[in-house]
Amino acid sequence: MARILVADDHDLVRETLAAYLEAEGIADVRVCSDVAEAEALIAGTGAFDLVLLDYNMPGMEGLKGMTRIMAANAGRPVALISGSISTEVAEDALEAGAAGFVPKTLSSRSLVAAVRCMIGGDIFAPVSLIKKPELGEEGLLTPREMDVLRGVCTGQSNKEIARVLDLQEVTVKLHVKTMSRKLGAKNRTHAAMIARDRKLI
Amino acid sequence: MARILVADDHDLVRETLAAYLEAEGIADVRVCSDVAEAEALIAGTGAFDLVLLDYNMPGMEGLKGMTRIMAANAGRPVALISGSISTEVAEDALEAGAAGFVPKTLSSRSLVAAVRCMIGGDIFAPVSLIKKPELGEEGLLTPREMDVLRGVCTGQSNKEIARVLDLQEVTVKLHVKTMSRKLGAKNRTHAAMIARDRKLI
DNA sequence: GCCAGACCTATCCTTAGGGATAGGGCGTTT
């Protein structure tokens, strides 16, 4: 059973999160309402498998509080609870090593998924905040190939894709072929699955 | 701006919900106090993005009222307002396709989150009520169809799948066709994506 | 026994997918 620390000065948010997580039986949840308390808890009971921090909370001082908590938590993931968070803060937070963001608006199911994700070491953030992962491999895809890939991923035929993009079917075929090559796929179905796996749809 | 219909015969509940939602500026809210009125409103002004129904309300007759409303609302989400609701009713409601439950005790912020969630197509329900995602439909897939589906999901051709499963290619084609039909897929690629989405690979 | 459903195979036919090659237009880089 994972140990999770929820630090938020809003009673409602804190208790709701804790209740969700405990109800699912995936975690032993501790709560607190400011940064100092959080540090004390970590120091007193050892590192948590995941720490969820409210960005607007006594003692946070922007990301400084988060980095302090991260240092205290010995490398285990620390994420922000984001009511609404600016994209700059989000980028900086990810830069600083945050494990992700838990929107307060998240459904319980998604919350559990997100928490599992982060405990496992993955980064969880709203897609809009994630910057392109390594362009090294996927960057190979040209814009047009991406358009076609999106069509392929929804199960459209070349003809349908051509209609949507206002192209000739042959052109779509060309893009499907080159795009599949670049992804190392055997065919369109394979390409679609690879795209889904790498989340580049 | 989303259009929401709140149907509850308790003035207080109805007006409180409507006030919360309109105050947040996320929705254009219409209200009514029985099932017949709700149906008339939907018929008169078109489908709503979300309909919130009191389970104990004139004309509901258990879940019948809800299913009628769902039919009228053209597939857009319909949820129940639950003062307190038994787990059996909750399960049946989810089974019948309800988008979730809005506890009357919910805070305004959580309410807004729940509503956004449901408008977006997610299901919102107290964690304790959520069970495994729909095995109902996928259960239709026979073991052999699952085998074939796995092959399709790795981008294998019918020939390759046939070799692996020690079948004739025609047989694989048959399975691909019926399996795709059952999943509501247009073709193998679509089937693969649907399978991946529903995590039934 | 009979029936239903899953499973496998077959034949026939049409369309879609994919490989190869070739060329023109266009904007950027060198």
Next chain:
DNA sequence: AAACGCCCTATCCCTAAGGATAGGTCTGGC
């Protein structure tokens, strides 16, 4: 200007995919 990459189109050809229909075995349930 020349080269490059992306984009679009075209033609030829072959294979894969998918739709329709039909008939076969084997199993579990009534």
